[in-house]
Structure formats: C-alpha cells, structure tokens
Amino acid sequence: MISNELVKELRERSGISVMECKWALEEANGDIDGAVAILDRKFGGMASQKSSRELNAGIVDSYIHSNGKIGVLLSLHSETDFVSRNPAFRELAHEISLHIAAMNPRFRSIEDIPADVAQQYETDIRNEVAKLDKSKDIADQIVEGKLESQLGEIALLSQPFVKDPTKTVRNLVEEAVGKFGENIQVGKFVRYQI
Numbered sequence: 312m313i314s315n316e317l318v319k320e321l322r323e324r325s326g327i328s329v330m331e332c333k334w335a336l337e338e339a340n341g342d343i344d345g346a347v348a349i350l351d352r353k354f355g356g357m358a359s360q361k362s363s364r365e366l367n368a369g370i371v372d373s374y375i376h377s378n379g380k381i382g383v384l385l386s387l388h389s390e391t392d393f394v395s396r397n398p399a400f401r402e403l404a405h406e407i408s409l410h411i412a413a414m415n416p417r418f419r420s421i422e423d424i425p426a427d428v429a430q431q432y433e434t435d436i437r438n439e440v441a442k443l444d445k446s447k448d449i450a451d452q453i454v455e456g457k458l459e460s461q462l463g464e465i466a467l468l469s470q471p472f473v474k475d476p477t478k479t480v481r482n483l484v485e486e487a488v489g490k491f492g493e494n495i496q497v498g499k500f501v502r503y504q505i
Contacts, residue, residue: 313337315429319422321346329421330459366496368395374408380505383408386498394491403487403495409473410480411502416467419497420481424462433458467497 313336321332321343331350339345369388376382387404389395418424436457440450463469468481478486480497487495 313341315422315424315426317341317343321350322422330455366390366494368392369498370395370401370404372401372404372408374405374412376412381412382503383411383500385411385500388496388498389491390493394493394495397491400487400491400495403483406472406474406483407467407480407497408500410470411467411500413473414467414470415502415504416470417465418467419500420468421459421462421466424466429458429462432461436461467500 313333317336318329318332321336322329324343324347332346335346335349336343338349366388368391369386372383372385372387374383374385385404385408387395387400387407389400394400433454436454437450440453440457443450443453445453468479468484470480472478472480472483484495484497
C-alpha cells in the first residue's frame with residue numbers, strides 16, 4: 312500500500328492530481344523517481360515543472376459573518392510584497408475567507424488530510440460498497456471514486472467555490488497565479504463558530 316506521505320511528496324514535486332500520483336506510485340511499486348518518469352510520459356513533462364519559487368510574502372485576512380457568530384482567519388502567501396499589497400490579492404484572500412466561513416472545510420487540501428482520517432473514510436466506504444455485491448475491480452473503482460469525492464468535500468482547495476460552483480478554490484488560486492505571474496498558496500486557516 313502506498314503511504315499518504317509518498318503521494319503528498321509526489322504531488323508537491325509534480326503538481327499532478329492526487330489520484331494520478333497514487334496511480335503512478337502503484338505502477339512504479341512505490342519508487343518516487345519511477346513515478347515521476349511515468350507522469351512525465353503521461354503528461355508531457357508537466358511533472359518535472361515543480362514550482363521552486365519561495366513564498367516570502369503574503370497577508371493574513373479575517374472575515375466575520377454579519378451575525379457575528381462565524382469568524383475566519385486565513386494566511387495567503389505570495390512571492391513578493393508587491394503582489395501581497397495588490398488590492399486584487401487582498402480581495403482573493405477575503406473571497407477565500409468567506410468561502411471557509413460558508414463551507415467549513417476541515418483541511419487545506421486532500422494531501423493534508425491525516426492518514427488515519429482518510430483510512431476511516433476508506434473503511435466506511437468499503438463497508439458500504441461491500442453490500443453492493445460487485446466484482447473486486449468494480450468495487451475498487453467505486454471506492455476510489457467515492458473516497459476522492461468525500462475527501463474533496465472536507466478539503467478547502469477541492470471544494471467548489473461558494474460564489475461560482477463551476478470552479479474549485481484551487482482554480483481560483485490558479486487563476487490568480489496566472490494573473491499575477493507569481494506562486495500563490497493558501498496557508499493556514501481557522502474557522503470559529505458560536
């Protein structure tokens with residue numbers, strides 16, 4: 312079985328989706344360099360384009376809901392102060408804070424979900440799918456699809472953006488990266504509710 316840490320490392324190196332990274336690691340029998348080569352062949356060298364730019368700037372944004380019962384603190388990171396002082400960057404941070412207040416994600420990304428939490432989700436799904444009386448291959452596909460979907464529901468970057476469900480929060484951040492030409496990443500966040 313491929314560990315979540317190994318999948319996370321490959322995901323950070325490649326920028327490819329978690330499920331593709333897991334598949335590549337399985338194909339490479341857990342060898343991360345072999346998995347990178349597999350992803351390079353499949354995605355035309357995209358896996359080797361890891362962003363190595365350091366995030367040395369950013370802001371902390373806060374959002375308090377109008378009823379005063381929900382609050383969010385979020386750190387959004389950029390490479391330079393020039394970008395972090397930009398009003399559009401600050402607006403992005405505030406939009407993500409608003410999303411966190413509305414959707415209550417538990418983790419930043421699927422890769423950040425602790426192994427024991429992911430394992431519990433997988434166990435619950437496997438027990439549910441076992442009742443369907445499907446072949447092992449079909450059952451495994453169902454489990455994989457449901458697991459990715461359910462983990463995506465609790466991970467901020469995988470959630471559909473509350474103001475535009477046609478894009479995820481990750482898409483929102485990627486659009487900002489394209490707009491500013493800098494690496495931008497969501498840092499830590501905390502949501503309080505009374």
